[in-house]
Amino acid sequence: MPKVTVDGQEIEVPNGATVLQACELAGKEIPRFCYHERLSIAGNCRMCLVEVKPGPPKPQASCALPATEGQEIRTDSEMVKKAREGVLEFLLINHPLDCPICDQGGECDLQDQTLFYGRGASRYHENKRAVTEKYMGPLIKTIMTRCIHCTRCVRFSEEIAGVDEIGALYRGEDMQITTYLEQAASHELSANVIDLCPVGALTSRPFSFEARPWELKKTLSIDVSDATGANIRVDSRGREVLRILPRNNDDVNEEWISDKGRFQADGLIRRRLDRVWIRRGGKLEAALWDDAFAMIAGVNAGSSVAALAGDLLDCETMFAAKKLLGALGSNLIESRQTGMAYDVSNLAGVNFxxxxxxxxxxxxxxxxxxxxxxxxxxxxxxxxxxxxxxxxxxxxxxxxxxxxxxxxxxxxxxxxxxxxxxxxxxxxxxxxxxxxxxxxxxxxxxxxxxxxxxxxxxxxxxxxxxxxxVHTAAARMGALMLGFAQKGGMADIVAAQPKLVLSLGADEVDYSQFPGALKVYIGHHGDKGAHAADIILPASAFTEKAGTYVNTEGRVQFSDKAVFAPGDAREDWTILRALADTLGVSIGFDSFDQLRATMIAEVPALGQEGLAHYGALPLAPRGARATGAIAYPIKDFYLTNPIARASETLQRCSAELLHGQDFAEAAE
CATH class of the missing domain: 3.40.228.10 (Dimethylsulfoxide Reductase, domain 2)
Structure with missing residues (x-):
């Protein structure tokens, strides 16, 4: 391992490290635009200039220079200071001065680095170059005059997403970044280029002109759009979630997030259930909580009660439902809505x-x-x-x-x-x-x-x-850890024909299988489950409650509450707790902390963040054979859950990117 000296401090660096990485190991901040830890080295912004001896008496790009034995690196010399000022002066020659109306304002690398490393004024007075805007689809807004040609978006599309949709045209001062034939970027990770862009050239189209970063409350959460469990940050103002951004977690999502997980945010305020509804004479009518609870109690279902868990649920809600049904003497609980009935006696056999x-x-x-x-x-x-x-x-x-x-x-x-x-x-x-x-x-x-x-x-x-x-539902592994499943799957629930069916956000179930049951939907969106329900009790979405989630690899993760639920909606566990009082049973907790403590006492793995251990693989059943043509369950990537289906942004993505529908601009 070579030893180098950085600003007088001698350090040892790993073999193959660059000078930039050596400087960071020494605690020195090196400004950069094109360099990114997860992308290949481009070396084209020249912002990371340092002075290196032995070597030519000029500043060198530290991102592309290998660290070798005996190097003396200076990051704070007068030569380096002037070189960085010159680089920023060149970058700002054509950059428009529209920070007050730029959505990147407050989060802009160019803004920040100009403040710390730039000159106080420009010496250039030539006319600025303008570049026509490029259409990159319904998710990415482009103002390409701001582009500084760092090529991060190009390298991400090629290297990480594997879709060659963004590239550079022309040369020199005529160079432009654009999509192929100016078509929309249509892969599932396209909007990550918004986070990568160090200036305001690529910004979020749905978030355009909505808020400034310092206005937003930032809450740590978990993405529920699939079973990967990507770590996210929920940015909210008041009672509204305005955007969702990825958080860095090398074990799960690195620093990426799918377009669905990012842009389903606007679905959290549309088609929301914010009051109680009861179906009378075939029509839903607004009602009070007491009326709904009285109607549920009047069924006298006894132990003939079933609970069906949806794909977006947290573990606490499913545990509360299981305790309620246990107190009523029922074990009719299931989370695999579409009828799958695989063996869950050993979770190592259904884990990533x-x-x-x-x-x-x-x-x-x-x-x-x-x-x-x-x-x-x-x-x-x-x-x-x-x-x-x-x-x-x-x-x-x-x-x-x-x-x-x-x-x-x-x-x-x-x-x-x-x-x-x-x-x-x-x-x-x-x-x-x-x-x-x-x-x-x-x-x-x-x-x-x-x-x-x-x-x-x-x-x-x-x-x-x-x-x-690999599962498709964020709630699946948590449900299986809680035992929220029948040996025969949904077939066992249907065969029992319960008098009361509690649907916990279960929108993929065929409710016509329960013709004689009172169907109570406890959920947050007026989706498929609500359409089939006799009683609707408004609940909280994942951003409106704290919860525990387990991803497809058995990783336990925790989510915090970002905003309050709208109207009369309540957190799911409080609805189940009140329902227990109505039905005259005790379920052993009166607060969320008590609920979580009881759950962890019964399933200790749910109290420890990180991978749960399920032991050895089960033996294969004798004579098991797979037959028939395989069909993938997801037919439309953008519209897989009630939040996504309520999102106008994802509806447009589905229509334009998957089904080829054209949208006219306002001027057309």
Whole structure:
């Protein structure tokens, strides 16, 4: 490991480190625009200039210069100071002075670095260059005159998302960043370029002119749009969530987030349930809480009660519902709304055991029944990294564009039992083999054969567990840890024909299967479940309550309350607690803290942030076979949950990016 001296301080740096990284290890801040830790080195903004000896007597770009033994690096010399001032002076030659109306204002790297490293005035008086705006779709607003050609957006699209949709045209002062043929950027991670852009060239179209960053309250939360559990920050003003941004977590989402998770924010204020409704004479009528509770109590259901959990629920709500049904003498609880009935007696058999971070190190991967780009976009980013490192990927299911080299083996799940010889050879030679079973594979009965495959090819070995299931619902693993599932799935609930059905935001259930039951919908949006309900009790969305979530890899994470629910809506657990009083039973808690403490006492893993440990894989059931054509459950990436379906932004994304609908601008 080479030793270098930074401003008189001698430090040891890792082999292969750059001068910029050496300076940061020494605690020195190096300004930069084009350099980003997760992207390739471009070296084209020249802002990170430092003085290095031995070397030419001129400032050098530290991001592209390797750190070598004996270097003397100066970050604060007069030469470096003047060089940085000159770079900023050049960058500002054509940059418009529109900070007061720029959405990047207050969060702008160019603004901040000009303040700290720039000159007090410009010596240039030539006319500024103007660049026409580019259309990048309904999510990204462009003002390309502000662009400083850092190419972060280009490198992200090519290297991380794997979609070559953004590039540079022309040369010199005529250079422009644009999408191919000026079409909309249409991949699932496109809006991450908004966070990467160091100036106001690429900003959020839905958030345009909404607020300044210092006006917003920032709350740490978890994304519930899929089962990846991306760490997010919820920015709110008053009782309204204005935007959602990613948080850095190298174990889960790095610093990316899907477009759906980012832009479903406006769906939190539309189609909201903010008062109690009771269906009378086939029509819903506004009512009081007491009227609804009295109607529920009047059913005299006894123990003939079922609870169905939706895909966005926190663990506390499901635990409260389970305690309520237990007090009533019922065990009719289920979270797999669409009828899946896979074995959940051993959670290691339905978990993403490799972990999201470690799947990058796999060298041979078999994906069975999962459209990963739509079901878990951030997992697809990890798989791209694995392929870059030489991994071979084989996919069983209908074709889709994975953004990396992969071989499709057919649509029939039966292919699983008769894999081509080159696939079995690849697994036989693999050091870190992995299988990933998606929702389509679970429906086709591929879980048992996948377990047999794992045993046959030794997918579990010292320091490596290559058996993985990727879920599509944020609530799924938490529900399974709480035992919120029947052995026979929804079929058991339907067979019991309960008199009272409590729907906890369950919008994907076919409620016509319960013709004689009183259906009570406890949720936050007027979606499919509310349309079928006899009684609607308004509840809180995920941003309006604290909660515990478990992602598809079994990682326990906590979310805080950002805003209050609208109107008469209440937090879900308080509704269930009041319902317990109405039905004359005790469920053992009177506050959220008591609820969480009781839940952790029964399931200790839910009290420790981080990966839960489920033990060894279960043995494969004998004679299990997967049959039939695999079908992916997600038909429209942008409209998979009630919040997303209420979002005007995501409705437009679905119409324009998936279905080819054209939208006229206001002037047209």
């Amino acid at each position: 055991n490799t972990s999201l971070a470690e799947i990058e190190n796999a060298d041979t991967i078999l994906i069975v029944g999962s459209h990963v780009r739509w079901e878990a976009p951030l997992l697809n980013v990890r798989l791209r990294k694995a392929v870059k490192r030489g991994a071979k990927v084989f996919i069983v299911g209908p074709q889709w564009d994975p953004t990396y080299a992969a071989e499709f083996l057919g649509e029939d799940a039966g292919v699983f039992h008769d894999l081509p010889s080159h696939v079995t050879e690849a697994f036989g030679q693999a050091e870190r083999p992995a299988v990933i079973v998606g929702a389509g594979g679970l429906v086709a009965g591929a879980l048992g054969p996948a377990l047999a495959f794992a045993q046959q090819h030794n997918l579990v070995r010292d320091g490596w567990n290559g058996f993985n299931v």
